[in-house]
Amino acid sequence: MAVREVLQIGHPTLRIGARPIGAGELASPAIQTLIDDLIDTMHDAHGAGIAANQVGETVRVVVMEVTANPRYPYKPPIPLTIAVNPTVEPVDDETVVVNEGCLSVPLRGDVERHVNVRVRYLDRHGVAHDEVVRGLTAGTWQHEVDHLDGVLFVDRVDDRTTLATWPQFEAHQRDAFIERITAFVAEVGS
Ligand code: NI
Numbered sequence: 001m002a003v004r005e006v007l008q009i010g011h012p013t014l015r016i017g018a019r020p021i022g023a024g025e026l027a028s029p030a031i032q033t034l035i036d037d038l039i040d041t042m043h044d045a046h047g048a049g050i051a052a053n054q055v056g057e058t059v060r061v062v063v064m065e066v067t068a069n070p071r072y073p074y075k076p077p078i079p080l081t082i083a084v085n086p087t088v089e090p091v092d093d094e095t096v097v098v099n100e101g102c103l104s105v106p107l108r109g110d111v112e113r114h115v116n117v118r119v120r121y122l123d124r125h126g127v128a129h130d131e132v133v134r135g136l137t138a139g140t141w142q143h144e145v146d147h148l149d150g151v152l153f154v155d156r157v158d159d160r161t162t163l164a165t166w167p168q169f170e171a172h173q174r175d176a177f178i179e180r181i182t183a184f185v186a187e188v189g190s
Helices: 029-045 135-148 166-172 174-188
Strands: 049-051 061-066 078-090 095-102 105-114 116-122 128-134
Touching: 029 049, 029 061, 029 078, 049 135, 061 135, 078 135, 095 135, 095 174, 105 135, 105 166, 116 135, 128 135, 135 174, 166 174
Parallel strands: none
Antiparallel strands: 049 061, 061 078, 078 116, 095 105, 116 128
């Protein structure tokens, strides 16, 4: 297990669509070690999630976890989740604007995300999961699966005037965003 270097925006690997992991490949030491490294790297960087291509491996696996996160104190908890070959499908037209950050991008910005999505994936043991996730958790899923398609959140920022460094976000946008998103989380429950 190891903390890996997180590639930064501009690195071409972040723009490569990752390939599915084969049924016989998932149990291999290479993939299982990669999963452990993703968990360690996410924890080290205080991320809410990380995708394999962010550490240079173009395979379809993401990990997510939110406990008490200093980067995103308003995010509801997400149990440690390992998602292999994940898919995300909106279940209705409801959307919310979320101010997002990313371990591969030194900025935050506003992105419109679906509020209710169906996610299907394999866990690290190959067990199939099929769930509906909501709210900010749904946004996190969309952000991470975007990575596997070579998409970064900045690609989805419609209002580019919302782009801000973390210190400028803290100084000028944080309070209003947290007030709005806390009410949203209370309403949706996740
Ligand atoms: Ni990201």
